[in-house]
């Protein structure tokens with residue numbers, strides 16, 4: 725849609741040492757005028773290299789965190805607040821990734837609180853939703869994703885503070901991808917749930933597809949209706965692959 729500028733976001737997960745941040749420099753260097761005229765790029769490395777990544781990104785591309793605590797500071801050993809991410813140079817943070825929902829038992833309410841924390845710190849919240857393989861097989865994907873959007877997106881979401889990422893769990897890191905029609909179906913559901921809550925503003929909110937996006941399949945997936953970009957895991961680790969996905973726009 726003309727009113728939604730596409731966003732291609734990378735999620736390095738628990739991968740990346742100082743040396744790997746050279747890839748971020750390469751992505752920033754490859755984000756030329758042609759790409760900048762069309763899309764935004766965001767790369768979310770581990771928090772340990774976020775400040776270094778922000779320096780290398782040089783304001784050309786955005787960098788972000790992969791999770792944040794709901795509180796700004798306090799007695800929460802090992803956790804990282806949205807304010808800390810912002811201080812390190814983040815402009816966005818992924819919240820509610822399915823790996824966090826599974827590994828750290830994060831509920832929709834937890835994710836909603838984290839999204840609010842992101843806004844408090846001035847970050848864009850990239851809120852992830854997506855059904856399991858069993859839910860897809862049972863035909864429950866639409867209802868599951870609608871409920872996650874209702875529960876995880878806080879009141880106050882706008883097209884500038886919120887991005888929703890639809891990531892079917894069975895497609896993440898598996899090489900399996902839904903058909904473009906399947907993607908369009910769920911994105912349409914997400915858009916209509918957002919419209920129930922936020923009215924016309926929902927038309928400006930970006931909804932990303934994530935799950936085994938590669939240079940080879942990006943054009944078909946990103947061309948589906950209501951898809952405003954990608955959240956890329958594995959293929960974001962190499963600048964050449966990430967840029968190849970971006971260049972499908």
Ligand code: PEP
Nearest residue numbers: 896897934935936957958
């Ligand atoms: C992700 O982690 O958000 C993701 C989509 O991973 P992958 O691209 O590796 O499937």
